[in-house]
Amino acid sequence: MNVRTLCLGILSLQEASGYEIKKDVEDGLFSHFLDASYGSIYPALTQLAAEGLVTVRAEEQTGKPDKKVYAITPAGKNALAKAISVTPAKDKYKSEFLFQMLLQDFLSPVVMLVAIQKQLDDLNEDLGHIANCGPVSGGGSGAQFVAEYGHAVLTAGVKCLEYKKAELLQQLAVQAAE
């Protein structure tokens, strides 16, 4: 899936500017399974508008720069429906954290502890993003499904890491006592 489809998908839930789409994938409900940078979002939006799949409207704001609000068109909805009806690619998960843990023989216990804590913070941050969006938001039942799935998976990770962390802490304490 490319950034074009991503934008179309978000715009099908609500109107938004490029800046707001970036926020959605950075801090919003979608942050834990989507990603895109300004460098890909803005060109995609321009292209989408040129093809008539979205409309643009300049919105003046007081105290803030003007923004371009994009909205999906019927043609855009068709294109979106087509794009997401194909069997999706398998989820991609890349974790440098797990790579580090795999190679823990090369790491000092302190470095390990720092890495685990960082991972814990990252997971909790994502959990926070999901919680912030509240039970109802943009995508209705779809958003709820995604929130529940994310919550389940993220929570499982946290639980596992809390256990590991406690284990490590105890080991460190024993070592210090010797």
Place this chain on the structure above:
Amino acid sequence: MNVRTLCLGILSLQEASGYEIKKDVEDGLFSHFLDASYGSIYPALTQLAAEGLVTVRAEEQTGKPDKKVYAITPAGKNALAKAISVTPAKDKYKSEFLFQMLLQDFLSPVVMLVAIQKQLDDLNEDLGHIANCGPVSGGGSGAQFVAEYGHAVLTAGVKCLEYKKAELLQQLAVQAAE
């Protein structure tokens, strides 16, 4: 993290050919959080050998093509230790499946069911990869940690999806009865 470091990491656990490294990230214990293609592995290995971070040995095989077995050198271990001692980048997770679920209003219940089943199959496949490696394998305690974490997260996903699937199936049955 780049493919160079990935190869160095796997070679620190055991000797391997490029083909075997690819299998590790495709079907092995690492498959659910690492990824690399031949097009990136082979050049990386060649480069690593040229820099003296790994050694190459041609191994003749009966009934199979010869293979080049790579092994990490002390210099390679140093380079690896250095590379993984920096704070790792945040995990990247991209899910077209969740994107589809988010946009479920554009999907027929049947397409949704197919998508959920496919996701379930994918998760169970990864779970199988972890189980196949058994309690002990290459990386010792590191491998065990990674296996436990993967198992916890993947299982949570399966549980959540089984529930959703049952819910959907029931809805479909009710609709059919009307």
Place this chain on the structure above:
DNA sequence: TGATGCATGTAATCCGTTACATGATTCA
């Protein structure tokens, strides 16, 4: 006889990130 597994490699292409460029406003 055709598909699949084992095995190595190269080159074009693509998609996206990073960095750069600009500028107003608000809050500390």
Place this chain on the structure above:
DNA sequence: TGAATCATGTAACGGATTACATGCATCA
């Protein structure tokens, strides 16, 4: 006064994937 937020955009660069090329052995 400096940092952060809001806001849009471009261009170079990079890293990896995809597709291609080759070839033997085994299994159905």
